[in-house]
Amino acid sequence: RRAVGKSLAPLDKKLQDVEWGEYRLGDSFEIKGNPQLDKDHFVFGEESEFPYFTRTEFNNGILGYVDYLDEEHKIPSGCLAVGMIAMKFFYMEKDFYAGQFTKRAVPKSFTLTPRTAAYFISILNKNQRAFQNTLVRNFESMFNNTKVKLPTKNGGIDFVFMESFIAQLEAERIAELEAYLVASGLKDYTLTKEEKKVLIDFEKGSVTWDEFNLEKLFGKSTRGRRLKSDDRIPGDLPFVTAGEAEQGVSAYIGNDVVVFSKNTTTIDMFGSAKYRNYEYGGDDHVAVVHTEKLPKYASIFVTTAIHKSSHNGQFNYGKNFYAKDADKLDIKLPNKNNQPDYDKMDTFISAIQKLVIKDIVQYADRKIAA
Numbered sequence: 001r002r003a004v005g006k007s008l009a010p011l012d013k014k015l016q017d018v019e020w021g022e023y024r025l026g027d028s029f030e031i032k033g034n035p036q037l038d039k040d041h042f043v044f045g046e047e048s049e050f051p052y053f054t055r056t057e058f059n060n061g062i063l064g065y066v067d068y069l070d071e072e073h074k075i076p077s078g079c080l081a082v083g084m085i086a087m088k089f090f091y092m093e094k095d096f097y098a099g100q101f102t103k104r105a106v107p108k109s110f111t112l113t114p115r116t117a118a119y120f121i122s123i124l125n126k127n128q129r130a131f132q133n134t135l136v137r138n139f140e141s142m143f144n145n146t147k148v149k150l151p152t153k154n155g156g157i158d159f160v161f162m163e164s165f166i167a168q169l170e171a172e173r174i175a176e177l178e179a180y181l182v183a184s185g186l187k188d189y190t191l192t193k194e195e196k197k198v199l200i201d202f203e204k205g206s207v208t209w210d211e212f213n214l215e216k217l218f219g220k221s222t223r224g225r226r227l228k229s230d231d232r233i234p235g236d237l238p239f240v241t242a243g244e245a246e247q248g249v250s251a252y253i254g255n256d257v258v259v260f261s262k263n264t265t266t267i268d269m270f271g272s273a274k275y276r277n278y279e280y281g282g283d284d285h286v287a288v289v290h291t292e293k294l295p296k297y298a299s300i301f302v303t304t305a306i307h308k309s310s311h312n313g314q315f316n317y318g319k320n321f322y323a324k325d326a327d328k329l330d331i332k333l334p335n336k337n338n339q340p341d342y343d344k345m346d347t348f349i350s351a352i353q354k355l356v357i358k359d360i361v362q363y364a365d366r367k368i369a370a
Helices: 002-017 114-132 136-145 159-184 193-204 214-218 296-310 323-328 342-369
Strands: 020-024 029-033 050-053 062-066 079-083 089-092 102-107 147-153 209-213 234-240 249-253 264-267 273-276 287-289 330-336
Touching: 002 159, 029 136, 050 089, 079 114, 089 114, 102 136, 114 136, 114 147, 114 159, 147 159, 159 342, 193 342, 209 214, 214 323, 264 296, 273 296, 287 323, 296 323, 296 330, 296 342, 330 342
Parallel strands: none
Antiparallel strands: 020 147, 029 102, 050 062, 079 089, 079 102, 209 330, 234 249, 264 273, 264 287
16 A cells, blocks of 8 residues: 555646646536437447447446447547436547437537546546436536536646646556556466366356255355444445445445355345455345355356346345345256366366456556557
């Protein structure tokens, strides 16, 4: 933490030395409606070119990528798109299509670059809560009249400062990423012979699967205990509740609660399973599956198998998932001699991690070289 704080010092000084001015958002951007179509109008594919923007705030608001449809509904790049529920802005670097209840902020007299867009997004999204609290029909008026502080020079917005500030911030973050990849051993993404073989086995469908009961594999699941928000004492222990945001971690507490082991799986009231590589507490809407004796990657594999079995819409506010439901749950796993093949699972997830991290390592290398 000291090293990170030290690296940020020049940026702090840079912010102190710059001249600041107050600007109306409506003087810099124009809010426009998007030509909107639901997803049934499009063909989605891994090789498709155009982002399909929706009101979600996950994956930069992009539900997926679609094939070309027409010019009438295609929206020009270089703007900030926003969904009318999340009210969170995202930079659209490519031409895109959009779903219902979305708008965009188009710069009036300047061109957004990825870095100036990142600067504006950080400013706009600080107003997310205020935008959420206004009626949709009043959003444009509120946006236009919202005043923000921006770096200024010679009576105008200092885009040069914004560009250089984000570039320096990006360089520091990339350096931190590089250091983390090296320290954690993730820098090596070369597949071993065993990892290559297991990927081929899965791809060819030559893996033998069988169904196993969760309680018979890991014993009875454990239920957390309720801890009201008002009773939570600030601390360092992650406290897991139901929900997808922040992986279900709603707070960090200092209360005297049951501490669950790392390398375990939680299942929330909706049947959503998540792997935990840290110690944590949990409320009464969280069931804990005790996979702690498994190898790490095998435990992650089991979590995905649990999620596939438990998160199919059968659990909701009217019918919650509890620990007793986990004990009855059957999951499909690779089988060897009528037992779960944890070695194969462990090797498979190790291979998948390398495939995923490869893009990140190469991205960091390209950025450092640049």
